Amino acid sequence: MFKKFKAKDFVFCVALGAKVSNPDEWLNYADDQMRGDRSHGEMTMTIETPNWTRTLEIESDVEGKSQAITTINSPAKEKGIRTLRIDNNMWNYFPKLKRKVAVSSSMLLASWMGSDFTNDDVLKASSMSQDYHHKFLPDAKVNGVVYKVIENTAKSNTKVMWPKVVTYSSKSDCLPRQNDYYDKQGKIKRTMTFSEIKKLDGHLVPALWVMKPADDPDKKTIIKYQNIIFKTKFKSNHFSQQSLTAN
């Protein structure tokens, strides 16, 4: 899809308004735009194949890089199911049975609610800056637009599912447009694209995220943000097991 473009010693990001030689700075800026210090988001997650479509309505609260709680509001079967993440721990809560299940490391490979996202994606979603080394690759051009390419390779002392992730970012807003996830054999296993860049509550955010598994090109999972609020505050115990199992 992307063609390699001539590499440069530095890159210019319009949004950053400066020459950037450090990919960490680029990724941190994008992370700050998309996540903020804390946020409350409302979104739909649609799992789509040629034969069927399934949509979940989700609310998600995030604080910092290590705390998140999501609640499913629809469909009826999954309504009320919550997932809490605190640091490297994760729990699912099924309110109808009052059952709390710690998501063990063995479950990280499992699909999250039948989607193309895994529990590991939910748990490790923010660890790209911590668990990976980053370097610029030659730029890539597609449909006349030049994208900045950052290669993220897993640090040797971290346990991550994807040994390499390649990020294609826009040079105008510095936000990612595509992530390619590679397996140990160096094959692309799945691709996530970001589009519909919108300014929501003062932040530039891709409102549409599409995850496609490489081995099943007809299938995809689409996350569409309906709303996101960054200027929000949570109670001190909002990200706790108490909050997970309470009302």
Added chain:
Amino acid sequence: MKILFLILLLPTFANAMRADLTGNVEAQTRESMNNEQAKEDLFQDWNKEKFHLVYGNLDGKVEFDNNSFIDTNWFVRYTNSELYRNGYVAPQIMTFPRKLVARDVFQLQHKSQTDHDKTESVLNKFFYEWDNDEQTIIVGRFYINYGQGEIFNPINPFNQPTGLTSIQQVAQGNDGGEVRFYMNDHHILEFYLLGDKGIENYDGKIDRTVWVHGEYQANDQLQLDYVGGEDQNRDKIGGQISYRLSEALVFAQTLYQTKFVNDDPSHDLWDVLLGFDQQFTNKWHFRFEGGHQKKNRFEDFTTFNFGDRFLPSEYFAAIANTYEVHPLVKVSATLINDIKTGFNYGIAKATFDLGHSLEAELFGFSPVGKGSSTDNPAQKLVTTDLGGALRAFF
């Protein structure tokens, strides 16, 4: 004047409250067959009998504010089969769990049975919960759900593991109160005061349960649970260790029960469980549970009496596999082996997501080997059941 006052107050309450109704309805049909032993031992011929089951849950929740709510679940189950004639015992296993309220004071249920059908209507959840920053208080009939065991879970005597059941979204209710303390980020302590009159012997006597469950997260890998107290006239103490390996979860439970604290004839009991759980691939989930439960010599095993204890009477090993054939199709297979009696029980299910909150399931429950031991004659009477179900969620 009073009516006017209520009318004026109503919008205030309506603004403060938020109500929610959810639930599911399921229809099942199954054919029960292959039980020559029942003919010989019990003179009950139920080979090739049909069994139909319809059940529904209506879950209602009224939230008063961010800190308190009332949660209810009304469960109705209707079963129809000629197996009910002459007191045939086969339906007992088909309606597992038979007891929908584990510790019962308030009854809140209606049952009726003829020689061809049975209707049960139970309010198996009806509680008020109040949360503040450091405590949660619950009063009424509520679910108690903890412990890693899915086939055998001895540290939690208040909820049957669902590994053997074909019904969903149902847990057993318990009457009483709970106070939960969030000691810190790693330690949760729960105190329960429950009562039980028993469904069958509803004679007014309340057996007391005073129970403690603690959950301590020692680090990212290790979690410790401890339980103890008096329950159903026995003192009980036990615990669970769960340890997260890099690729799997291992866990162990034990529960020791003293003799009856009253003078009823009894002996002590103890249970042990070892478990292993691993997601081998993103589609294949594997679980092993094995253990021992001391046989209660005072329990009647000569007839089809499962009581609250699990089918294998002493040593058992179980493996459960779930495989996602397709995002909409899951198959699961569970095999339970009673090591001492040689009894093997298999459960196979295929679940199809039909969309629009509809789900279909094909299932089979079968004693794939009845063993040669005479230690547990009831195991020889277990039927083979093949069936299908259609469930809707709303």
